[in-house]
Amino acid sequence: MSKGKVLVVGSNATRIEIQGGGTGPTGQYLNETVVPAMALVDAGYEVVLATPDGSKPHIDPVSDVAQHFDGDEAALQRGRAFFKENPGMKNARTLRSVIEEGLDGYAAVFVPGGQAPAVDLMQDADLGEILRHFHVRGKPTAFLCHGPIASLAALPQAREYRAALISGDEKKASQLGKDWQYAGYKMTVFSASEEKPIEDNILHGKLYFNMPDALHTAGGNVSTGAIDFAPNVVVDRELITGQNPRSDHPLGAKLVEALNRANVSA
Template structure:
């Protein structure tokens, strides 16, 4: 019996080690579900596309705090494929102008072998939220392409909401909250068409109606549209979309750190909110552990 127990413990420790970066402790305070996008391109107006993915600092900064605090990240996305980093995020400007910090973040993220082959959201949805301490969704434009209408993610977020477990989402990531709408894909189509009557009707039954949310602002998006970065115009603005669904948008000044906490939901406005956002998540986890 002792031999069997020792064998099972070895297997468990090996499984934990496989999803942690080299040098990390195998002792864990709990699992954090890290939801990524599978999208590599964002559809823009006039048939244009922008090559996108996750934003490096929006993933690396909170992830490092979580791991250093003893939490184990479990990555998942719609297709179970390797998420793509937005090349524009590999920039020292998102790390206080410090290129060494940028390089360190890049190396840190690369150590997670489990990020190369995440779980599917469908498999996570079938498990429920009981095995996780929190869910974390980094930004980049990619969530605007797939996460906002992913039915499995909708189920996952509803489970975390019902359990009042920390739900932390930054930058464009909060658009994923729309996945909990009864007909998320139709809501997206109505948004793109500018059909206000339909968006109002389709917003009924939204899980996060009335929640205070911070998200990448239209005023910020307009500054990166066109030649500045995207090469075109987005199909809709995240703050406008969430407001149409029933959220109370609480954004701050453009490109300044801004984090909003409402019940279990923690949202950060844009990349420069990364540190404050991560600290807010850690505070929520600490409060939950008491």
């Protein structure tokens, strides 16, 4: 019997804007999606994947390698199989359908990374509604790598906030970022220095904003680890954030811990 359902929110983005015009390839990271989800299933929870348009996320090819599974080819194959075959992963739903069915049926929400959430999820009104629901009820809310940028969807004018970041209008962004529900929360996210090799070698261009600054402008108490790509997870109240791909296992463990505590106290 399942201990409860966890909503896994995926992105549908495949391209991301770069400075000077044009776009670069993007997607969702395989390990960041499946490693925490597999930890949840192993702990007795059920996962339900939902995206803005109801189709499965595009997995960024750069993540579909054994390197992101601690160099373990067998672990990579297990991750691929889980994403393809797990009932909750195989049959993606729309965020709107999850809302209409009722969010009270979910014990937690989890948003993995890859740069894709910085395109659609951070300005998605349905995700904003979901995040406000979980925040008011203090239910575990986890974000990994670029995933924390999706927490900005909870802003009343999230779309306008993102546009202000892209235009470089920091004053307007600060105004639009007022009253964010996570203002003052301790959190982490993919750092600007970790982003640089992706900008240089994959995007061949710079993003319009970096993730820590985007969260800080809205009031987030953002910190990143001293060593790039070293695991780093920050927990503050219901919010659980992991900095980078290597934070997949520790974030999954912290989310399971939070859910188990909630079950004990229920």
